[in-house]
Amino acid sequence: MKLFVSEGNPHCLKVLAALEETGVQCDVQCVNHEEKVVPFLSHPALPALLLPSGQHLFSSDAICRYMFEVSGQESSELCNQWLEWEATDFQPALLQALHMAVLQGKGSEVPKVLQGPLNYLDQRLSKGITPYLTGEVVSVADIVLWAALYPVFSDSSLSLGEHKFVRAWFDRVTGMRSCKSAAQKVLQGKGLQGMKSYMQRQPAPQSSQCRDTHPCNS
Amino acid sequence: MALRELSSLEKYLGLKKPNKYSTQGDKKVPVLQNNNGPPLVGLVTVACHLVKQAQRPELLGDSAENRAVVQQWLEYRVSKLDVCTKEDVKTILKDLNLYLQDKVYLAGNHFTLADALVYNGIHPKIVDLAVQEKEQYVNVTRWFDHIQHYPGVRHHLPPIVVLRNRIYTSRHH
Numbered sequence: 001m002k003l004f005v006s007e008g009n010p011h012c013l014k015v016l017a018a019l020e021e022t023g024v025q026c027d028v029q030c031v032n033h034e035e036k037v038v039p040f041l042s043h044p045a046l047p048a049l050l051l052p053s054g055q056h057l058f059s060s061d062a063i064c065r066y067m068f069e070v071s072g073q074e075s076s077e078l079c080n081q082w083l084e085w086e087a088t089d090f091q092p093a094l095l096q097a098l099h100m101a102v103l104q105g106k107g108s109e110v111p112k113v114l115q116g117p118l119n120y121l122d123q124r125l126s127k128g129i130t131p132y133l134t135g136e137v138v139s140v141a142d143i144v145l146w147a148a149l150y151p152v153f154s155d156s157s158l159s160l161g162e163h164k165f166v167r168a169w170f171d172r173v174t175g176m177r178s179c180k181s182a183a184q185k186v187l188q189g190k191g192l193q194g195m196k197s198y199m200q201r202q203p204a205p206q207s208s209q210c211r212d213t214h215p216c217n218s
Numbered sequence: 219m220a221l222r223e224l225s226s227l228e229k230y231l232g233l234k235k236p237n238k239y240s241t242q243g244d245k246k247v248p249v250l251q252n253n254n255g256p257p258l259v260g261l262v263t264v265a266c267h268l269v270k271q272a273q274r275p276e277l278l279g280d281s282a283e284n285r286a287v288v289q290q291w292l293e294y295r296v297s298k299l300d301v302c303t304k305e306d307v308k309t310i311l312k313d314l315n316l317y318l319q320d321k322v323y324l325a326g327n328h329f330t331l332a333d334a335l336v337y338n339g340i341h342p343k344i345v346d347l348a349v350q351e352k353e354q355y356v357n358v359t360r361w362f363d364h365i366q367h368y369p370g371v372r373h374h375l376p377p378i379v380v381l382r383n384r385i386y387t388s389r390h391h
Binding site: 040041051059061063065069070077080083087092206 | 258266285286287294316319
C-alpha cells in the first residue's frame with residue numbers, strides 16, 4: 001500500500017494524521033502537486049492511496065475512512081453525517097476562505113465566509129456531552145474536520161470570532177501526537193504561507209452564489 | 219429530487235415501512251426523522267442508513283477496500299456531480315469514461331449503492347448529451363444503460379436511449 005502526498009496540501013494533513021493515529025502500515029511518498037498519480041483523473045488529485053488490489057482512492061475522506069476501518073474502527077452513522085457535511089458544506093467554504101487568505105491577501109474577509117459553518121459546528125458541539133464529535137474516543141470525523149479546520153484555525157491573524165466549543169474541541173485534537181506530527185510535516189511551521197504553492201495550482205473556487213442558484217439536484 | 223431518489227431507494231431495498239423525511243436549508247438537504255435517535259442529515263448518510271435498515275450490507279461494498287471505493291463515489295456524487303458547472307461535466311464524463319473502461323460496476327464486481335447514487339446524479343447530464351457525445355463516452359453510456367436496466371433501480375427517472383452500435387466513425391483512435 002502506498003500513500004502519495006504533497007507539501008502544503010491541506011487534504012494531506014487529514015490522511016497523514018489518520019495514518020499516524022491508526023498506525024496502519026503504509027509507504028508514504030511525497031510528490032509534486034502536478035504529479036498524476038491516479039491514472040483515470042484528468043486533474044492531479046492528491047493525496048491518493050494505492051490499495052493492495054491496485055485500485056486508487058483519490059478522496060482524502062475515503063482514505064481516512066479506510067485507514068480507520070482496517071485498524072478496527074468502522075465509521076458510525078454520526079461519523080458519516082459529519083463527513084458528508086465536511087465534503088458538501090464545509091469544504092466549499094474553506095476553499096474560498098483559503099483562496100482569499102493565501103492568494104488574495106483578503107484575510108479580513110475570511111470570517112464572513114466561514115461564519116455559517118463554524119456557527120453550525122459550534123452549535124452541534126455545544127449540545128454534545130462527549131469530548132469528541134462522535135463519542136468518547138477520537139473517530140475519523142474528528143481527524144477529518146480537525147485537519148480541514150487546522151490551516152485557518154491555527155492562524156491567529158484571522159479573527160474568526162469566538163466559537164468556544166469548536167475551540168475547546170480543536171485544541172483537544174491538536175494536542176494529539178498524531179495531529180501535531182502531521183501538521184508539522186505538511187505545513188512545516190509556515191502556517192498559511194506554507195500552502196501558497198499548492199493553492200496557486202488549484203482552480204479558483206466557484207462563487208457560492210452560483211452554487212446556490214443552479215443546484216443540479218433540486 | 220433527493221427525496222424522490224430516497225423513496226426509490228426504499229422501494230428498491232424492499233423497505234415496507236416508509237420513513238419520514240424533511241429537507242433542510244436552501245440546498246434542500248434531505249433529513250430523515252429517526253424514531254430511535256436524532257435525525258440523520260444528508261443524502262449519502264440517509265442512503266447508507268436505509269441500506270443498513272434493509273440489512274443489505276453488501277451494497278456498501280464486500281471488503282474494506284471496496285467499502286472505501288463505494289464511499290469515495292458516494293462523496294463524488296454529492297460534492298462533485300451535484301455542484302458541477304457545464305464545463306466540469308465534460309471532465310467528469312471523461313474521467314468516469316476512463317475509470318469504467320475495464321469495469322462493470324463502480325466498485326468491485328457487484329452492484330452497490332455507489333452505482334445507484336452516481337446513476338441518479340449523472341442522469342440529468344446524460345439527458346443533455348448528443349448522440350455523438352454519448353459515443354465519445356462509450357464506457358459511461360454502457361455502464362449507465364446497464365444500471366438503468368438493473369432491476370428496481372430506475373423508478374422515477376425516465377429511461378434514456380443509448381445506441382449500442384456506433385453510427386459515427388470513431389474520431390478518437
